Amino acid sequence: MKILTGNDLGTGDVIWWAGDGWSRQLADSVDVGDKGEELAGAEEAALRVVAPYVIDATVTDEGVRPAHIKDRIRALGPTVRPDLTLKPNDADAGNWVI
Amino acid sequence: MYRYDSYDQSIVDTRVEEFRDQTQRRLAGQLTEDQFKPLRLMNGLYLQLHAYMLRVAIPYGTLSGKQMRKLGEIAAKYDKGYGHFTTRQNLQYNWIKLADAPEILAELATVEMHAIQTSGNCIRNISSDQYAGVAADEVADPRPWAELLRQWSTFHPEFTYLPRKFKIAVIASEEDRSAMKLHDIGLKLVKRDGQIGAEVYAGGGMGRTPMVAPQISDFVPEDEIISYLEACLRVYNRYGRRDNKYKARIKILVHELGVDEYKRQVEEEFAHMRILGLNPPTEELNRIRPFFANPAYEQGLSDDLDRSDPAFALWADRQVAAHKQPGYAIVNISLKPRGGIPGDASAEQIELAAELAENYSFDELRVTHAQNLVLPHVKKADLYTIWQKLDAAGLAEANLDLITDIIACPGLDYCSLANARSIPLAQKLSERFASIEQQKDLGELKVKISGCINACGHHHAGHIGVLGVDRKGVENFQLSLGGSGAEDAAVGQITGPGFSEDGVVDAIEKVTDLYLAQREEGERFLDTYRRLGMKPFKEAIYG
Numbered sequence: 001m002k003i004l005t006g007n008d009l010g011t012g013d014v015i016w017w018a019g020d021g022w023s024r025q026l027a028d029s030v031d032v033g034d035k036g037e038e039l040a041g042a043e044e045a046a047l048r049v050v051a052p053y054v055i056d057a058t059v060t061d062e063g064v065r066p067a068h069i070k071d072r073i074r075a076l077g078p079t080v081r082p083d084l085t086l087k088p089n090d091a092d093a094g095n096w097v098i
Numbered sequence: 099m100y101r102y103d104s105y106d107q108s109i110v111d112t113r114v115e116e117f118r119d120q121t122q123r124r125l126a127g128q129l130t131e132d133q134f135k136p137l138r139l140m141n142g143l144y145l146q147l148h149a150y151m152l153r154v155a156i157p158y159g160t161l162s163g164k165q166m167r168k169l170g171e172i173a174a175k176y177d178k179g180y181g182h183f184t185t186r187q188n189l190q191y192n193w194i195k196l197a198d199a200p201e202i203l204a205e206l207a208t209v210e211m212h213a214i215q216t217s218g219n220c221i222r223n224i225s226s227d228q229y230a231g232v233a234a235d236e237v238a239d240p241r242p243w244a245e246l247l248r249q250w251s252t253f254h255p256e257f258t259y260l261p262r263k264f265k266i267a268v269i270a271s272e273e274d275r276s277a278m279k280l281h282d283i284g285l286k287l288v289k290r291d292g293q294i295g296a297e298v299y300a301g302g303g304m305g306r307t308p309m310v311a312p313q314i315s316d317f318v319p320e321d322e323i324i325s326y327l328e329a330c331l332r333v334y335n336r337y338g339r340r341d342n343k344y345k346a347r348i349k350i351l352v353h354e355l356g357v358d359e360y361k362r363q364v365e366e367e368f369a370h371m372r373i374l375g376l377n378p379p380t381e382e383l384n385r386i387r388p389f390f391a392n393p394a395y396e397q398g399l400s401d402d403l404d405r406s407d408p409a410f411a412l413w414a415d416r417q418v419a420a421h422k423q424p425g426y427a428i429v430n431i432s433l434k435p436r437g438g439i440p441g442d443a444s445a446e447q448i449e450l451a452a453e454l455a456e457n458y459s460f461d462e463l464r465v466t467h468a469q470n471l472v473l474p475h476v477k478k479a480d481l482y483t484i485w486q487k488l489d490a491a492g493l494a495e496a497n498l499d500l501i502t503d504i505i506a507c508p509g510l511d512y513c514s515l516a517n518a519r520s521i522p523l524a525q526k527l528s529e530r531f532a533s534i535e536q537q538k539d540l541g542e543l544k545v546k547i548s549g550c551i552n553a554c555g556h557h558h559a560g561h562i563g564v565l566g567v568d569r570k571g572v573e574n575f576q577l578s579l580g581g582s583g584a585e586d587a588a589v590g591q592i593t594g595p596g597f598s599e600d601g602v603v604d605a606i607e608k609v610t611d612l613y614l615a616q617r618e619e620g621e622r623f624l625d626t627y628r629r630l631g632m633k634p635f636k637e638a639i640y641g
């Protein structure tokens with residue numbers, strides 16, 4: 001599947017296109033098919049995202065999984081600071097990115 | 099320490115307001131990202147993996163207690179309670195909101211700080227020796243020169259759009275604690291016939307094409323240093339490549355022209371500049387120098403130290419360096435706790451460092467390129483108290499220049515350029531070699547880790563260097579041996595095929611085991627490597 005990601009213009013937070021808006025949760029991502037670039041342009045122009053780009057991802061038993069480790073780290077947060085990730089109570093959350 | 103005059107303050111304040119307006123226009127949609135990006139980068143604001151990152155300049159790594167306290171306050175108020183000290187003696191905040199950035203810069207300006215020229219193809223923050231002004235072996239204090247260069251290079255109209263970024267280091271000791279020869283230009287102040295001048299080195303650097311800078315002049319008199327640098331930059335600005343960013347640094351120009359031809363062109367330009375008389379007036383250097391006068395040291399202090407507490411003695415033996423003034427010492431504060439993140443400091447730790455500087459070090463701190471802190475003027479009688487305070491704050495690791503005093507860039511945990519994570523590897527090595535007895539036995543051993551070929555973690559200069567690469571989407575780590583950022587500067591050599599994260603930790607242990615087995619009396623790891631060469635290490639690693 002193709003999913004669309006970028007950073008929130010104001011906060012810089014990592015965000016994922018959820019079909020009707022942006023979410024901070026990778027799990028909310030939807031397949032953008034071949035509409036990613038068009039969506040990215042429109043959303044950037046509307047000041048809702050900065051530096052958007054389309055990535056490959058797969059659906060696994062654990063949910064959506066970006067193809068590249070960089071985007072898995074973006075989805076989770078810094079693996080060396082579990083307290084600052086989206087799973088602050090899971091000390092082993094970083095293993096998911098590998 | 100240098101204090102801003104009205105001109106310094108004015109240009110910084112003006113820049114803050116300019117950026118405030120630019121940010122407001124960006125948030126209002128009046129500027130696109132393409133238009134705004136170069137403006138934010140000129141103010142040190144990057145967009146990284148998880149958020150905006152602000153890189154704050156710490157000129158030649160020197161800070162007052164008040165400045166340090168402000169850095170801690172900003173970490174607590176605008177970030178997530180910590181900052182990251184970098185290999186350029188700067189500080190980075192990882193979690194900045196765009197709307198807050200102008201206000202942060204305004205707060206920095208109240209303590210004579212900024213983020214100007216911490217990005218972009220300009221002359222970056224000048225780096226220097228963290229022991230400047232207190233090292234017994236320096237011929238002069240390099241800080242007045244570093245400050246003069248800061249003023250010369252700030253908003254220099256001719257050098258705002260160089261082919262690529264440009265880094266300058268100034269030292270004044272035989273011992274190089276600043277990786278001077280791995281800068282675009284390195285200056286080493288020397289004395290000849292009673293006169294101060296500089297040896298000039300040009301075309302060093304790390305990145306994808308690491309080079310140790312060759313010397314292009316063995317003595318430029320002190321009143322001509324600025325003109326000479328101007329000539330160096332002019333030749334680079336004119337002929338440095340702009341068609342390929344990977345070949346745009348001055349090291350490529352010097353290499354392609356040849357040292358002699360580059361030097362000839364610089365000398366030709368220099369002769370022209372001499373006629374124009376563009377050197378800054380001596381009065382300016384004379385105005386700057388008193389800011390760096392010795393503090394009011396107490397006289398007649400004892401050099402005795404009560405070493406009855408073994409934990410204190412262990413720390414003092416490792417972290418305390420000789421000071422030029424009897425009764426005083428230089429204190430190195432490790433930012434490399436066991437299993438910790440190299441260079442990270444919490445807002446509370448930053449506040450403590452500020453307090454220690456104010457109360458025990460004549461209100462001065464230094465940041466080192468090895469991502470540690472220094473209290474430069476501490477009475478030996480205060481060392482025990484300082485150690486107790488550091489220990490209570492988790493800052494009393496006794497590992498200066500040992501195998502766990504690891505330099506590591508932020509890597510793929512934070513950086514959008516990185517290919518692999520540097521910090522987890524540093525943490526694993528820190529745990530593997532946690533035994534202080536083992537570390538002391540291994541002696542000086544500088545491990546440096548970069549998460550990509552840009553080499554912010556100085557891996558080329560590591561006695562043991564590690565470069566993280568992306569191998570078909572999987573992190574892989576290349577090992578190199580024999581690098582040095584010191585006066586015996588050298589670029590490390592790659593051992594062979596790369597490793598997984600755990601594999602490179604094992605490989606490093608094989609390297610250290612071989613060193614322990616093969617070393618001769620008094621040899622550091624680097625000495626043994628240089629004597630034996632790569633072959634036996636390669637055999638030990640790969641069988």
